[in-house]
Amino acid sequence: MFHVILSKRVNTRLFKSITFMDIIVGGATGLVGQEILEVLEEMSPQVTHVIPAASERSVGKHITFRGQSVPVVSFARAADSGAQVAIFSAGSDVSRKWAKEFSKKGITVIDNSSAWRMDPEVPLVVPEVNAHHIQKEHKIIANPNCSTIQMVVALAPLHKDLGIKRVVVSTYQSVSGSGLAGIDQLEAERNGKAVQAPAYPHPIDKNALPHGGNFTDNNYTSEEIKLIDETRKILDEPQMAITSTVVRIPVTGGHSESVNIEFEKPFSQENIKKILSSATNIKIEDDPKNNFYPMPVHIRKSNFTHVGRIRRDFSVDNGINLWIVADNLRKGAATNAVQILNYILDKQA
Numbered sequence: 001m002f003h004v005i006l007s008k009r010v011n012t013r014l015f016k017s018i019t020f021m022d023i024i025v026g027g028a029t030g031l032v033g034q035e036i037l038e039v040l041e042e043m044s045p046q047v048t049h050v051i052p053a054a055s056e057r058s059v060g061k062h063i064t065f066r067g068q069s070v071p072v073v074s075f076a077r078a079a080d081s082g083a084q085v086a087i088f089s090a091g092s093d094v095s096r097k098w099a100k101e102f103s104k105k106g107i108t109v110i111d112n113s114s115a116w117r118m119d120p121e122v123p124l125v126v127p128e129v130n131a132h133h134i135q136k137e138h139k140i141i142a143n144p145n146c147s148t149i150q151m152v153v154a155l156a157p158l159h160k161d162l163g164i165k166r167v168v169v170s171t172y173q174s175v176s177g178s179g180l181a182g183i184d185q186l187e188a189e190r191n192g193k194a195v196q197a198p199a200y201p202h203p204i205d206k207n208a209l210p211h212g213g214n215f216t217d218n219n220y221t222s223e224e225i226k227l228i229d230e231t232r233k234i235l236d237e238p239q240m241a242i243t244s245t246v247v248r249i250p251v252t253g254g255h256s257e258s259v260n261i262e263f264e265k266p267f268s269q270e271n272i273k274k275i276l277s278s279a280t281n282i283k284i285e286d287d288p289k290n291n292f293y294p295m296p297v298h299i300r301k302s303n304f305t306h307v308g309r310i311r312r313d314f315s316v317d318n319g320i321n322l323w324i325v326a327d328n329l330r331k332g333a334a335t336n337a338v339q340i341l342n343y344i345l346d347k348q349a
């Protein structure tokens with residue numbers, strides 16, 4: 001099967017004249033990897049074949065892509081496949097080990113891990129906001145953290161028109177943000193089973209953990225620092241005032257965020273709605289009288305960023321509160337990565 005795929009491979013630069021190509025999906029057996037396969041089927045008709053890569057544990061297993069059963073290979077084998085683009089979602093250690101190796105072989109890597117995000121040589125991209133950061137010479141392109149992506153999709157158009165002075169964000173993140181391990185822990189606890197390899201230091205069911213990633217020296221968690229640093233990098237605002245609290249809750253999919261923003265300029269509430277509703281890939285869901293606002297249960301498989309509970313913060317001059325919800329496996333990971341892929345394929349064509 002692998003040979004069949006290779007024999008059909010085409011140079012992506014010829015993509016305009018030849019209508020099929022293959023893409024390496026590193027981490028294809030994981031939560032994000034599975035979602036990437038699905039989003040490629042939906043959003044990248046030109047990608048007709050994939051080379052799925054994962055750990056040695058999965059080599060020889062099969063994934064399904066466009067109705068075909070495809071064998072999983074090692075990263076080493078995928079690196080020599082001759083494909084020209086890879087999307088990685090196999091964690092930071094794997095990305096640190098393999099991204100440069102792949103790029104030396106001429107493969108452009110779109111990386112979902114945090115390994116390269118803050119590298120000044122690597123663009124950190126949310127296509128609706130800063131696709132222009134991608135230049136021809138970039139062989140590694142970083143996908144931001146899931147919570148960062150959904151927040152900057154809403155912040156960017158508001159910043160452009162009103163100038164952001166300060167952001168205070170608190171997240172309510174689902175367990176799927178911690179990969180299969182997070183889902184396994186929640187399901188084991190709900191079913192009264194022993195948790196084999198816990199994703200969290202405490203029970204997650206019926207709980208709220210103010211703890212995402214590892215604690216740093218300043219008592220923030222690594223996930224909180226990512227939200228701050230990545231937002232500044234994407235918006236080209238290295239000094240932007242932002243503070244964050246990351247909380248994990250017993251929801252299987254979909255991250256929610258309470259975001260308080262202070263602007264330089266005055267605004268009307270209608271103005272905020274107008275800016276957000278004309279921005280790309282944002283859905284306004286804001287009809288509180290009819291109990292209508294975004295919720296994780298409603299946005300699974302959505303590629304949009306959903307915004308509601310839009311209301312003035314009366315404690316400051318130019319403040320607003322937003323409730324922002326997105327599917328962390330879609331816009332927070334797979335959809336954003338595939339949008340980057342489509343952008344670079346369009347540029348190459």
Ligand SMILES: NC(=O)c1ccc[n+]([C@@H]2O[C@H](COP(=O)([O-])OP(=O)(O)OC[C@H]3O[C@@H](n4cnc5c(N)ncnc54)[C@H](OP(=O)(O)O)[C@@H]3O)[C@@H](O)[C@H]2O)c1
Nearest residue numbers: 027029030031032054055058089090091113177179180333
């Ligand atoms: N979950 C989210 O919402 C989200 C959002 C944005 C970004 N991300 C990032 O995406 C990455 C994957 O997350 P996930 O949630 O999909 O995790 P996951 O469900 O645990 O999947 C991990 C994937 O990585 C592979 N892998 C693990 N160790 C490996 C190794 N040593 N060599 C090769 N492959 C290896 C696994 O293969 P096996 O099946 O063979 O073990 C699996 O395919 C992480 O960097 C994460 O930070 C996740």
